[in-house]
Amino acid sequence: MVKQRYSEYVRVFGARVDIDEFARLYVFRSQGGAVKIPKGMDANFDEPGTDGERAIKSLIQTYNKSNSEKWEQEIFKQRRRLADAERALHAKPTKKAANDKRIATNRIEQMLGWLDDLKRTEPKSRDSRIFSKSYCPVMVFENGHRVVKPMRYLCRPAGMPASFDEKYPGCFNARRDNLEGFWKNQFGQTHGIVLATSFFENVSRHRLEDRELRHGESEENVRIEFRPQTGGVMHAACLWSRWIGPDGSELLSFAAITDEPPAEVAATGHDRCIIPIDPGNIDAWLDPNGDLVKSYAILDARERPYYEHRLAA
Template sequence: MCYSAKVWQAYQDYVRRFGAVIGIREFAQLYADRQKGAKVKTTKAMDDAFLRAGTSETRGIAQAIEAWNAEQIAELERLLFRQRRRLVDAERTLRTKSTKKALDDQRIASNRIEWAKGKLADLHRTVPVERDSRIFPGMYAPVMVIEQGRRVIKPMRYQCRPAGKPAVYDTKYPGTYNARRDNLEGFWKGQFGHTHGVIVCDAFYENVSRHKVEGCALADGEAEENMVLEFKPQPQQDMLIACLYSHWQGDGEELWSFAAITDEPPPEVAAAGHDRCIIPIREEHLDTWLNPDPNNLADLYAILDDRQRPYYEHRMAA
């Protein structure tokens, strides 16, 4: 499974390269919901793209992001104050007597202080870094789709909830951020041939077992050790990743969400210890993919077969 990817987050990139338009209503609603307390996770890169845009149509979105950032900063500063006081109290106790509570308080407070300082640094930081564009299941990313004959960019959650299914599907099927090619006409029959999208990414990440990466068997009694690998296409390039999406509505709520299609891995990914891989389609197939014909699934499978086939170099993820 592709559990994480580094994707384009600035909608302006889609506008410039693909002539796409931005789904203002959906982005505005997403950030308004987050400000009201909804569990909406966005990347710093996507937030920063709106803060830099400086256009009249995105001003309201930027204001919502600024307000949310200010609330986060205030909350983190309060947390820092509480944890620093907790640390001082624990260290005062430890100078006279070592107790389990004081040791636990010292450890927990120290960890929370470092975490909060890191979060504050990210909120204040203006220079982008690679991790700003990385998505994980449950996070939102810009997805390109077709609406009324136009390429449109919409924010969607990276974990697809099929339309018509109950919200409990999120926990019943936690792996629905990926759609297996061999199940497109099964679990995904409501989306395959109906609602297609793409994301643009230049790297993806996988959890693998260290012994598989190193090509050795586990010793008797040895536990598997997980590691995260970053895979990048060579030569470096942006990849149009085939996705399915759904517009779910229920109980007065709506959710735009997507899944990346995965298939059998190329040899170098398999040799690195992983058994699935996302599918980068060729740009000449983009409009056909985004305008699927449910009566001609063979053409859609042909697009998935005629994919880009770069060589994926891997390294330990930072």
């Protein structure tokens, strides 16, 4: 779970907000770009205070209106399909009619859920949760200032082809033991910080329950949320890159640095953990100047909270 409100970075760190980058992202989405922007990020523009924020709010409203109309049309289409299937089943049960009824029912339920979520105004914790390829604010150091930019959570390093995302779908994490290998062009060069209150990991249920698989039991994956026992915000260490495509298109993306887990995380069956930077080292981390020794020292001097866990909703 991350802090999607960039006002948090402004309030705590005096960071500047790169509103032009936010605008570029929302314009790209409005033009049909396939980007995942959580509802929590949209909320930054609920009460705009500048012309730039007002322009982004207008883009969000237009985008939401378009989706609402599209989903309502799909619901109408699926309700007609459902009615046809029910009439067919009443006259003569067939596999096709039963399948049409199942698909239409599921699609209607899905679309109604999307519409409800679109129209919802009260915030929920899931609004700030990110998955692979989701966007969130990331704080970096630029021209002597702390700056907040929107970035995608799955890093595509500069110089890589766009197909990199599909070839390396796990690059939302950057392993500490590979920082001078795969991540050598980012480590010591382009560091970032993401404010997070928890993180999520997939583990096997039987390992979480500290047992062997039962006879005939299939392995089941469950998602766990880890949260510092003391609460509060973690300053998660990240690497980021600005990718420029052959056509001049740009992508800002990042990966969270992970390391061997503390005992309580390992006990759940997971083998990685994010690295929370000590607040006193944030500026040194954001502006590494190629100093790998200092960068490693900052990672080693991390905060080490005790992590509680629970099954994720």
